[in-house]
Amino acid sequence: MTLLRSLVFVALFYLWSAIIAITIIPLLILPASLMFVALGVWSAGIKFLLHAICGIRVEIRGQQHIPKGAALIAPKHQCMFDVFAQFGVLPAPIFVMKKELTWIPFLAWYGIKLGCIVVDREGHSKALRKMVADAKHRFNANRQLLIFPEGSRMPPGAAPDYKPGIAALYREFDVPVHPVATNSGVHWPKHGFLRKPGVIVFEYLEPIPPGLKRAEFMRTLQDRIEPASSRLLAL
Numbered sequence: 001m002t003l004l005r006s007l008v009f010v011a012l013f014y015l016w017s018a019i020i021a022i023t024i025i026p027l028l029i030l031p032a033s034l035m036f037v038a039l040g041v042w043s044a045g046i047k048f049l050l051h052a053i054c055g056i057r058v059e060i061r062g063q064q065h066i067p068k069g070a071a072l073i074a075p076k077h078q079c080m081f082d083v084f085a086q087f088g089v090l091p092a093p094i095f096v097m098k099k100e101l102t103w104i105p106f107l108a109w110y111g112i113k114l115g116c117i118v119v120d121r122e123g124h125s126k127a128l129r130k131m132v133a134d135a136k137h138r139f140n141a142n143r144q145l146l147i148f149p150e151g152s153r154m155p156p157g158a159a160p161d162y163k164p165g166i167a168a169l170y171r172e173f174d175v176p177v178h179p180v181a182t183n184s185g186v187h188w189p190k191h192g193f194l195r196k197p198g199v200i201v202f203e204y205l206e207p208i209p210p211g212l213k214r215a216e217f218m219r220t221l222q223d224r225i226e227p228a229s230s231r232l233l234a235l
Contacts, residue, residue: 002054006195009053016045021106028113033092035113040088046081055197056187060089062204065178070141071207072177074166074221076229077148078156078185085184085202086146094138096131096147096165115143119165121151132168139173149221156185156233160226167214176207179221181228183235199235203228 020042027035050056060066067073068091075082086093095111099120102108111118115138120127139145151163170177181203187196205224208217 002194002196005054006193009049009195010193012049012053013046016049017042020045021110024110025106028109032113032115035110036087036092039110043084043087046084050195050200054187054195056195057199058085059199059201060204061201062206065204065207066090067144067176067178067207070139070173070175071144072166072169072173072175073144073146073180074149074177074225075146075180075202076182076225077150077153078182079153079188079190081184081188081200082148082153082182082202085200089202090144090146092142093144093146094135096135096145098152117145128165128168131165132172135169136172144178145169145173149225153185153190155190156183157230160222162218162222166221167218170210170212170217171214174210176209177217177221178207179205179224179228181205181225181232183229183232186233186235201232201235203232 020038024035024038027038047058050058066089073090073093083095094114095116096119097111097116099118102111102118117131117134117138119131135145147166147169149162149166150160151165182201184200187198187200205228208220212220
């Protein structure tokens with residue numbers, strides 16, 4: 001039954017995404033705020049399909065820690081749903097996205113419209129400097145800059161591998177960092193199409209204030225995200 005439900009979900013997910021991608025093309029010449037609304041509708045549709053077809057409920061915890069203004073968002077990353085789920089939660093996110101994603105039809109257009117920052121992970125220190133420079137041009141008092149600290153999806157329970165990007169942004173911007181724990185990979189695995197019933201939780205944790213030394217910040221970030229994510233794996 002899980003296999004059949006998963007196949008139906010995947011088919012409808014791509015159909016829904018294609019409909020949204022084509023429908024919102026005119027928004028490319030309109031204010032970006034309308035694009036955020038449309039992508040919030042897309043995200044809500046995905047959550048509905050997950051619940052109705054796969055028996056997966058999506059829960060947002062720690063809503064008192066969701067920022068309304070300028071902040072850095074640092075979520076645990078276990079599956080691609082971690083990206084979709086943030087639309088409709090954060091008011092105006094800027095995503096740091098890997099270069100390979102710009103090869104996906106429509107995604108590059110909408111990413112540019114929303115001010116997403118593209119990173120070439122093969123560029124190392126040069127790519128890191130460019131990411132910071134781009135962020136300085138696009139980040140403002142009304143936006144939330146989201147970067148996955150591990151850079152790519154990690155299986156649930158895997159040893160953490162935090163990259164320097166989040167530390168570089170933390171050093172440059174005098175804003176809090178909001179860690180986000182999740183168990184998404186349990187129900188939406190990194191590879192394959194099986195969607196396992198249960199509850200996907202995105203838990204916004206207590207923000208880390210600006211001004212910490214790099215080592216202390218990275219330790220604090222990991223100490224907040226990892227135990228919280230591990231606790232969610234039992235759901």
